[in-house]
Amino acid sequence: MPPPGGFEAIRYKRNLPLRGPGGVAILAGVTAISAFGFYRLGQGNLEQRELQREKVWSRLHLVPLLVAEGDRDAYRRDQAALAREKEIMKDVKDWEAGKSVYNNSRYRSRSAIAVI
Known part of the structure; x- marks a missing residue:
């Protein structure tokens, strides 16, 4: 026989927890x-x-400073090379230190002479 007061009610509804925010809330969050x-x-x-x-x-603004520094360095190198040439060629008669070895008056920079 059934217990006094009857049987317990049968739970047939789905008891699912909330699964998070809705689609509109997710879209708003992603957009933000x-x-x-x-x-x-x-x-x-x-x-x-x-x-x-x-x-x-x-x-x-630094280019003029760097160019000037390069020019000063080239001048110091030229003067040192001229002093070395004078020292090395001091015993050679009719040698002019620093005179171009080319027989034309066209200007050539030291770097152009070194390449030729």
Whole structure:
């Protein structure tokens, strides 16, 4: 026989927990995160462009200093080479130290002479 008060009710409904946010909430979250990411990307691009511009201008302003330093170094090297030539060729009669070995008046830089 059944117990007094009857049998317990049979649970036939599905008792599933909530499975997280809905589709609209997920879409809104992804959109917000993507918008923030694109904003940061744009800010980074602006900063990189400014850094590149700064680098170009700094190089532009340094070029005259580097050229002058190279000219001073070339002058010191020429003077040292002339002194060495005078020392080496001091016993040779009719030798003019520093005179071009080419018989024309066209200007040639030291680097062009070394290549020829």
